[in-house]
Amino acid sequence: MRSYLQYIILFIFLTSGLRLSAQDVPKVWDLKTAIDYAKEKNISINTLKLNTQTAEQDLIASKSAVLPNLTGNVSQALTNYKSGLQNTSGFGLSSDLTLYNGSYLRNDIKSKELNVQTANLSVEAAKNDITISITQAYLNILLARENITYVKDLLVTSEAQVKQSEQQFKFGTIAKKDLLQLQATYANDKYTLVTAQNTLQQNILTLKQLLQLPTDSPFEVRTTDTVQTSPALDNLASAQDKALKTRPEVKSGELNIQLQGVELAKAKATLRPTLSLGGSLNTGYSNNNLGSYSYQLNNSFYQNLGLTLSIPIFDRRVTKTNVAKANISIEQARLSLLDTKTTLTQNVERAYINVQNANSQYAAAQEQFTYTSEALRISNAALKEGTNNIVENLQQKNLYVQALQAFVQAKYTASLYTKIYNFYTGVPITN
Structure with a gap:
């Protein structure tokens, strides 16, 4: 009975933890x-964080190497x-301390400190990458959701037109082919809505995968989220300058040059005496031996203290090879x-061009959408009053759908490119 209760308690504990x-x-x-959430939970980012912890442990070990053992x-x-x-027993303590080794230990500490900084910058670079990916996937969801809203409005209008035309057909005021055209358009609008809804689900799945959430996790995007398109905050030259000063990949490259310089100093240190x-x-x-156990231990007790100077003479060119390789690594780090x-400057310039083009396209698409929306409204009203034919109405509707798709796409594209461009300059993406 006691074991059974233990299992129940364990089950409650585990499920409460879940x-x-x-x-x-x-x-x-x-x-x-x-x-x-992605910055905190992403597996790749957390793996890099563990690499940072490993680098920190290496630094601790390097600092401890200057202590006596x-x-x-x-x-x-x-x-x-x-x-x-003959039975003999021996007991002893020994210790040694490096007094001088050509600054090898001091440079090794510097090297490990630079490794820690580089590891932290790798985490920041990974966070930047996931931020861009999350932003693009999130805006795709908003795009698909807004598209669904427009398509639903279009479907409501199509349904009303079909119902009206069915009544007109009963009274013989429109031909059968006109009714069929409107019914076909209504069916096509329903298909378009289903496609838009599927696109939304696919975009949600993409974001959930980026967030590394289980497939069955409930997921809902905040309904108040909208996008705001605004001009870029900085001109190209200013943006490139800020990117070069703030981006972690540049800082990491600069640290790598310092690191290789320290590695060169470590290689040269092995040429010096220790x-x-x-x-x-x-x-x-x-x-x-004569004497009691305690007498012998006391009588044979001795202390030893000494200095040892090790002078490298010939090491089969190992040190010279390491020095040459360290110099090569410095040049490689500079080229990298x-x-x-x-x-980076090319990416910033590309982002700048994308922003300019996207904003221009958005302005044109917005104007076109405004005109076609009003034209369709007038056409629908005329069709309802019987002063417009169905063919002209469908043509106007097709123009509206094309303008709608261009407008929504341009709106979110402009928002995305603006966020990316500003992100290069150090402006965080928050909404």
Whole structure:
């Protein structure tokens, strides 16, 4: 009975833990929530964070290398002589401290500190990448949702037109082919709505995968979310300058040059002598010696303290090879940084061009959408009054649908490119 109760308590504990972890996942998402969640929960980012922790442990070990060590030893030996067996025991403590090694240890600490900084910058770069991906996926959801709203309005109008034409057909005021055209248009609008809804679900799935959420997790985008298109905050030259000063990939490249310089200093340090201080305490006991156990331990107790100078003479060109390779690594790091800066400035310029084009397209699409919306409204009113034919109305509707799709797409494209461009300059994406 007791074991059964234990199982019940364990089950309640585990399930309550699952409920608590499930509560950590938001039910309703806005863009900031999605970005913050991804930065905290993303597997790749957390893997890089663990790499940072590993680098920090290496730094701790490097700092500890300048401290003296301490080793204890105990020996027990049994030796067979012609005169009989001899039992000996030995006890000791030994320690050594590196006094000078060509600044190798000091440079090794610098190297490990730079590795920690580089690892942290890798985390920041990964956060930047996931931020862009989340933003694009999130705006695609808003785009699809807004498109559904327009398509639903279009479907309501089509349904009303079909009902009106059915009544007109009964009274013989319109031909059968006109009714069929409106019914076909209504069916096509329903198909368009289903397609738009499927697109929304696919976009939601994409975002959930980026957030690494289970497929069956409830997911809802905040209904108040809208996009605001605004001009870029900085001109191209200013944006490129800010990107070069703030982006983690550039800082990481600069640190890498410093790191390779320190590695060169470490390689050169092995050419220099090493001076170390060592000491030991030892005592022992033998059953063949006269005297009691305590007497022998006290009588054989000795202390040792000394300096050791190690001078490298010939190491088969190992050090010279390491120095040459370190110099090569410095040049590689400089070229890598130059490539990073070139790529970054090109990306900023591309983003700038995208913003300019997207804003121009959005302005044109908005104007076109305004005109076609009004034209369709007039056409629908004329069709209802019988002063417009169905063919002309359908033509106007097709123009409206084309303008609608162009407008919605241009709106969210302009918003996305603006966010990306400003993000390069250090402006966070929050909404």
